[in-house]
Amino acid sequence: MKSFRIQPPDQSLRAALQTKIDNKTKPLGALGRLEALALQIGLIQGTSTPTLHAPHMLIFAGDHGIAAEGVSAYPQEVTWQMVMNFLQGGAAINVFSKQHQLQLYVVDAGVNYDFPENLPGLLSHKIAKGTQNFLHEQAMKIEAAQRCIDQGAEVVTSIFNKGCNVVGFGEMGIGNTSSASMLMSGLLNIPIDQCTGRGTGLDDERLHHKIDILTKAQQRHGALASPLELLATFGGFEIAQMVGAMLQAAEHKMIILVDGFIVSAAFLVAHAIDPNLKSYGVFCHRSQEQGHAHMMRALDVQPLLDLGMRLGEGTGAAMAYPLLASAVAFLNEMASFESAHVSEKNS
Numbered sequence: 159m160k161s162f163r164i165q166p167p168d169q170s171l172r173a174a175l176q177t178k179i180d181n182k183t184k185p186l187g188a189l190g191r192l193e194a195l196a197l198q199i200g201l202i203q204g205t206s207t208p209t210l211h212a213p214h215m216l217i218f219a220g221d222h223g224i225a226a227e228g229v230s231a232y233p234q235e236v237t238w239q240m241v242m243n244f245l246q247g248g249a250a251i252n253v254f255s256k257q258h259q260l261q262l263y264v265v266d267a268g269v270n271y272d273f274p275e276n277l278p279g280l281l282s283h284k285i286a287k288g289t290q291n292f293l294h295e296q297a298m299k300i301e302a303a304q305r306c307i308d309q310g311a312e313v314v315t316s317i318f319n320k321g322c323n324v325v326g327f328g329e330m331g332i333g334n335t336s337s338a339s340m341l342m343s344g345l346l347n348i349p350i351d352q353c354t355g356r357g358t359g360l361d362d363e364r365l366h367h368k369i370d371i372l373t374k375a376q377q378r379h380g381a382l383a384s385p386l387e388l389l390a391t392f393g394g395f396e397i398a399q400m401v402g403a404m405l406q407a408a409e410h411k412m413i414i415l416v417d418g419f420i421v422s423a424a425f426l427v428a429h430a431i432d433p434n435l436k437s438y439g440v441f442c443h444r445s446q447e448q449g450h451a452h453m454m455r456a457l458d459v460q461p462l463l464d465l466g467m468r469l470g471e472g473t474g475a476a477m478a479y480p481l482l483a484s485a486v487a488f489l490n491e492m493a494s495f496e497s498a499h500v501s502e503k504n505s
């Protein structure tokens with residue numbers, strides 16, 4: 159498995175960036191969170207004139223053995239059917255990506271379906287046709303998790319080489335809120351019932367069933383030593399590929415747009431592998447999925463949007479992208495008090 163060298167952003171520009179923000183023609187701090195975003199982007203790129211280049215959305219897709227336990231409100235075949243929908247441009251993420259001019263790719267990390275070869279927009283990195291059922295055995299071998307990390311990294315390097323410096327993450331995989339809950343519970347040491355939500359829309363009875371299955375799976379596997387072991391035991395191929403992709407994006411000093419519950423679970427795993435990742439993450443929205451707010455608290459971050467969304471696919475990341483564009487635009491284009499001859503605050 160590749161090892162990543164993630165440098166924390168150089169802080170020497172911080173004071174100059176803050177001064178530039180403070181000197182814009184507005185009351186001090188009046189652009190609120192947009193100012194923190196501009197500062198973050200400037201620090202990531204190491205410049206007081208940052209730009210967003212060739213933004214991409216990567217949707218990682220994979221199937222889950224645990225889906226056989228009735229933990230989702232939808233059947234497993236929705237995964238490949240939605241992949242086809244993404245490729246035909248019909249899903250929510252297609253609409254928002256098109257709206258904001260984000261180049262979209264779908265990565266087949268392990269969907270239980272044979273897609274025709276050379277479908278435009280589909281990158282084939284299939285590890286297997288779905289994971290094993292983690293109620294009974296490890297979802298994947300450690301070696302498969304390591305391969306996923308390498309494959310995810312490869313995808314990100316390929317878009318980096320095309321000039322991309324901002325990448326949004328999305329996912330598709332029926333049953334993957336179950337994986338995400340298990341990873342969250344293991345990493346944050348929070349009881350599984352507090353990490354488990356309705357996903358695609360389980361009713362009360364089926365939510366209890368899901369919690370029951372996940373509790374049994376936790377008992378079955380016991381304490382797990384490392385983030386990689388946790389990832390192999392409960393992960394999906396799409397989650398594991400996102401882990402590698404995020405670590406690689408941070409190594410390349412790219413901005414990482416973090417979507418909802420499942421993408422955040424991948425971020426938590428990657429963050430446990432290398433905490434330097436955190437400075438590169440923009441937390442785009444608070445998912446309605448039970449547990450996501452806990453994740454955001456554990457990372458000590460405040461997501462940008464709170465729209466009651468619970469879809470995944472990267473939709474929250476795509477919705478937040480224009481805020482980044484605005485942050486960069488005001489930093490680069492707004493006049494300063496000096497250039498516009500506007501009087502500064504009374505002392």
Ligand SMILES: Cc1cc2ncn([C@H]3O[C@H](COP(=O)(O)O)[C@@H](O)[C@H]3O)c2cc1C
Nearest residue numbers: 230232329330331332333334335357358470
């Ligand atoms: C039509 C449809 C489109 C979706 N797009 C994203 N998801 C979302 O739902 C799944 C996770 O929820 P659970 O763990 O309950 O299966 C993921 O595939 C996720 O991205 C969808 C789900 C459905 C049904």
Ligand SMILES: O=C(O)c1cccnc1
Nearest residue numbers: 418419420445468469470
């Ligand atoms: O927040 C998410 O990513 C999410 C929530 C519910 C179902 N699918 C995805």
